[in-house]
Amino acid sequence: MQLDIRPQQTQITPNDTPQAANRADDDNGRWMETVKAGVLLGLCGYFVYNIAFGDLANYINLRFMWLTYVAVALFGLLGIISVISLLRRDYNNVTSDHTLIRWDVILIMALPLLFGTLVPSQPLGASAVRDNLNFQTASFGVVQVAEKDPLDRNALDWVRTFAQPGIHPSTFDGLEADFVGFIISDPTYPPGHVVVARSVVRCCVVDIEGIGIPMAWAGADDLREDTWVRVRGVFEAGTFMDQRTPILQATDVEIVPQPDRPYLYP
Amino acid sequence: MAIEQPIIGAKSPLRDSMMWLAGFGVAALVMAILLSSTDNPAAAFSNFTTRFLGLFIEAVPFLLLGVFVSGLLEVYVTREDIVRWLPRNPILATGAGALMGFVFPVCECGVVPVTRRLFSKGLAMSVGVAFLLAAPVMNPIVMVSTYIAFSTAPSGTEIIIFRFVITALIALAVGLLFALAARPHQTLRPMSLNALGQADTTLSQRPRTVREGFYRSMRVSVNDFFEMGRFLVIGAMLAAGMQTFISQSALQALGEGPLLSVLVMQALAFLLSVCSTVDAFLALSFTTFSTGSILAFLTFGPMADIKSMLMYLAVFKPRVVAYMILLPFLMTLLIGLWINLFAAF
Numbered sequence: 001m002q003l004d005i006r007p008q009q010t011q012i013t014p015n016d017t018p019q020a021a022n023r024a025d026d027d028n029g030r031w032m033e034t035v036k037a038g039v040l041l042g043l044c045g046y047f048v049y050n051i052a053f054g055d056l057a058n059y060i061n062l063r064f065m066w067l068t069y070v071a072v073a074l075f076g077l078l079g080i081i082s083v084i085s086l087l088r089r090d091y092n093n094v095t096s097d098h099t100l101i102r103w104d105v106i107l108i109m110a111l112p113l114l115f116g117t118l119v120p121s122q123p124l125g126a127s128a129v130r131d132n133l134n135f136q137t138a139s140f141g142v143v144q145v146a147e148k149d150p151l152d153r154n155a156l157d158w159v160r161t162f163a164q165p166g167i168h169p170s171t172f173d174g175l176e177a178d179f180v181g182f183i184i185s186d187p188t189y190p191p192g193h194v195v196v197a198r199s200v201v202r203c204c205v206v207d208i209e210g211i212g213i214p215m216a217w218a219g220a221d222d223l224r225e226d227t228w229v230r231v232r233g234v235f236e237a238g239t240f241m242d243q244r245t246p247i248l249q250a251t252d253v254e255i256v257p258q259p260d261r262p263y264l265y266p
Numbered sequence: 267m268a269i270e271q272p273i274i275g276a277k278s279p280l281r282d283s284m285m286w287l288a289g290f291g292v293a294a295l296v297m298a299i300l301l302s303s304t305d306n307p308a309a310a311f312s313n314f315t316t317r318f319l320g321l322f323i324e325a326v327p328f329l330l331l332g333v334f335v336s337g338l339l340e341v342y343v344t345r346e347d348i349v350r351w352l353p354r355n356p357i358l359a360t361g362a363g364a365l366m367g368f369v370f371p372v373c374e375c376g377v378v379p380v381t382r383r384l385f386s387k388g389l390a391m392s393v394g395v396a397f398l399l400a401a402p403v404m405n406p407i408v409m410v411s412t413y414i415a416f417s418t419a420p421s422g423t424e425i426i427i428f429r430f431v432i433t434a435l436i437a438l439a440v441g442l443l444f445a446l447a448a449r450p451h452q453t454l455r456p457m458s459l460n461a462l463g464q465a466d467t468t469l470s471q472r473p474r475t476v477r478e479g480f481y482r483s484m485r486v487s488v489n490d491f492f493e494m495g496r497f498l499v500i501g502a503m504l505a506a507g508m509q510t511f512i513s514q515s516a517l518q519a520l521g522e523g524p525l526l527s528v529l530v531m532q533a534l535a536f537l538l539s540v541c542s543t544v545d546a547f548l549a550l551s552f553t554t555f556s557t558g559s560i561l562a563f564l565t566f567g568p569m570a571d572i573k574s575m576l577m578y579l580a581v582f583k584p585r586v587v588a589y590m591i592l593l594p595f596l597m598t599l600l601i602g603l604w605i606n607l608f609a610a611f
Contacts (some may be wrong), residue, residue, distance in 0.1 A: 060320060060324050069329040105493065109492050110497050112326075124316050202548055204323065207548040
């Protein structure tokens, strides 16, 4: 056997030189800055899309819409700054306090964009509020019966009205109602009864609460959960889920499209 | 010629990345198991996504405002400015920290990047901690929202006053504890410490033009957004997951009695992670709960919830984050209990 005793020569490939390493770092930095600019401008575009097409109403109380304008302006500004740094080749990937922004960080920040674009936007429905459903509540404030025409009251107005202190449910007997809501059905409800519900949002969907009005109707058992309906009828006091409450005796139930603003704001 | 500075606190980025990705994989697995355990996985996933995006859309503008201010601070505020502005007496300085929310009116998402930047400028630990804990409540926006929410509610005046008094006292107390016991190198993560002990570069690199200064500050803001935003994203996902898979009504059903009601409201505040600018409106829905528990909700939540806990981890070492949650937790628990037992409102 012959041993090779010649001194081993290290092969220096083009990738091992300091210049090549710098070039690789430069490439990585440029890619990273490009993706960062993409995420920032993508999020800006996502907010603009939501504002333009009304999807924002699925997520927040529109009273706070101005916050999304702030987000659009700042996402746009930061995205443009990232693009300028790309053009200036000024994309050192190190923050002012010398920490690294890594690919995994950028990936996490892209998640809202991915969820927002890949999962169809829709409001929270029956499955989100059925465990947190109020038939009478004073938590949204109480309005006087006389303040609004009964036929103009929405479901929240009625629930507030029912919550007036010291008023018996039979006070509302014979009052006509006409409002829109979605159907919640449950095997524990009496036959021929469903709840016509709305979701109430103060700030964003994190604080969502359901309010509902029990409805008796001959065709109630055939109504599918989450179906949006416009109901008309008169109230009559009764017992629903061991609670004495006004129950809407529906005379007309019409299936309608989901409203532009699916939530009610107290 | 640019001088390359050593990257402090960037130990083994590959290992950190792998850990994050592994954590992400585990979270995805847990999510899949939880979804498959529900009656309707598709509806549960849709609910989770809507809640996650709702929380993100509501909170991210505040984070953006925070990193915007952080960038400006980095370029235009020097360590000497901080020293000059704050009282020399540590107790007065900590008190001033608790009131700094009136200068930087930010919620819990925006306050973290601002505090981190101020720490890197040499802000004292006690002042920064007091600011961090108090600012989400002690600012004009939250004062107005709390007033609007509670001005006509039963015991509303007391709740409004006590919310601010309790928050200020707890922030001051925790801040002073940090002043006595904590040193920056024991408490802050390396990334928040980097500027300490080094020459402040702000003065030597004063921008020559407004445009240059703005560009530099916004470059800092971009990186701060990514650095801090990941904690907001993960926190929002956790909060959305908790809301989707844990019944809120089941938690509320537990809320009877002077002690249990406070604990339940603290748990809700921590899990729901609602922004402090609007949490007063949410607290209104808990009218059946005791006044002490509502106050615990309104004071503990802005100091510690899932998303702010994760954002604190960008600034402090994990042990310190535990103290920053446990101390306000115990203090609000005791105060809430005392109000339930002894206060006549």
